[in-house]
Amino acid sequence: MMARANPVLLNDILKLGAFDVTACFSCGVCTATCPLVEEGGEFPRRLIRYAMLGLEDKLLGAPELWACYYCGECTRSCPRQADPGGFMMAARRFAITKYSIGKIGKVFYDKIYGSIALAILSLIMALGIWWLHNPIPGGNVDLFKFLDEGYIHEGGLVLGVYVGIVALANVIIMLRYLFKSSNIPKASIGDWIKGFIDTLFAEVLWQGRYNKCDSKGRFISHMGIFWGFVLLMIATTIDYVTGARQLSAMVLGAIGGVLITVGGGYFIWIRLAKRDEYSTYSDFVDWMFIWLVFLAGITGFLIDLFTYYNLQLTTYTTFAIHLIVVFDLIVTAPFTKFAHAGYRPLAVWIYKVARKPQAETTTAV
Ligand code: SF4
Ligand code: SF4
Incomplete structure (x- = not known):
């Protein structure tokens, strides 16, 4: 069946990034120089063609x-300065808005609506903490006396269920696009399992494809943020299971906080300094996400530091700020760069399996 063309597709993507692929004459140099293109893959050239022809379903x-x-190699090598790397980034932003249930994601890609939404979310959480907190207890700092652990655990569970449901709904929308474009390969169960294991270890835990990019600073910082979140999740789980703050959880939480803070700080710095192609253009949602990550990390780390020195008011205030930031981060996760954590491994898994010869029969554009 012929894919329906969207005449304003390129314009819609352009609103989410700065690039000029109209200059592209489809030479394929970008594909040839991309360190991440593997056998059977043909990006970014083919995806640029989809966008220029308005083939929205094919692109998505x-x-x-x-x-x-977004290592930027293609942008540096493009003879027409069409910025294919910038196009890829903007196209992913576009995809996130399209995959998001009820098109909610669009809100966070608009500076004004995104700021209002973030302010409302923060206010809701701040009022909730104000309403539920206990008078500041005397003696040693005890976060669970300031805010009953039941509220934190139940609130965390509700947020976890919310993220799970919304992320699943978004992934289903993404898969529908993949099915519609016949990009789910017909492969044996063995190939799927092999692809899954490969993706889990090489892509998710080690992020080997990221490591192929030139920028080691970005790779290390990205790894730091990823593993920082993993450590924080482990620390939270320990606290949840034992029902009290454990030394092991505090240590893991502090390490996780440092990793996230340093990693987030690095990304803020390169975006401010506009050091390379990757950091030249930043959307509102990029700033929102990276600042939330940074603040979540630094407040998490400071809580443990202030607790250690028994700074009562400072600790509880930082704790409240930390909860607001984490709430914002989690609620917006399915619609921000955080969503890459779900879409990317899934797509790369499919991409790895699809690199089999039978997938190379897709329509050439
Ligand atoms: S984006 Fe540049 S390098 Fe890639 S196909 Fe177009 S003109 Fe060639
Ligand atoms: S930005 Fe890097 S990874 Fe992305 S298409 Fe260009 S060369 Fe390949």
Whole structure:
């Protein structure tokens, strides 16, 4: 069936990034120089063609969209200065808005609506803490005396269920695009399992494709943020299971906080300094996400530091700020760069399996 063309597709993507692919004459140099293109893949050239022809479903159903880590090699080598790397990044932003249930994601890609939404979310959480907190207890700092652990655990569970449901709904929308574009390969169960294991270890835990990009600073910082969140999740789980603040959880939480703070700080710095292609253009949602990550990390770390020195008011205030930031981060997660954590491994898994010869029969554009 012929894919329906969207005549304003390129304009819609352009609103989410600065690039000029109209200059592209489809030479394919970008594909040839991309360190992440593997056998059977043809990005970014083919995806640029989709966008120029208005083939929205094809673009949104292309797993290659997520196989790119924006290392910028293609942008540097493009003879027409069409900034294919910038296009790929903007196309991913566009995809996130399209995959998001009820198109909610669009809110966070608009500076004004995004700021209002963030302010409302923060206010809701601040009022909730104000309403539920206990008078500041005497003696040693005890976060669970300031705010009953039941509220934190139940609130965390509700947020976890919310993220799970919304993320699943978004992934289903993404998969529908992939199915519509016939990009779900017909492969044996063995190939799927092999692809899954490969993706889990090489892509998720080690992020080997990211490591192929030139920028080691970005790779290390990205790893730091990823593992920082993993450590924080482990620390939270220990606290949840034992029902009290454990020394092991505090240590893991502090390490996780440092990793996230340093990693987030690095990304803020390169975006402010506009050091390379990757950091030249930042959307509102990029800033929102990276600042929330940084603040979540630094407040998490400071809580443990202030607790250690038994600074009562300072600790409880930092704790309240930390909860507001984490709430904002989690509620917006399915619609921000955080969503890459779900879409990318899934798409790369499919991309790896699809690199089999039978997938190379897709329509050439
Ligand atoms: S983006 Fe540049 S390098 Fe890539 S196909 Fe177009 S003109 Fe060639
Ligand atoms: S930005 Fe890097 S990973 Fe992405 S398409 Fe260009 S060269 Fe490949």
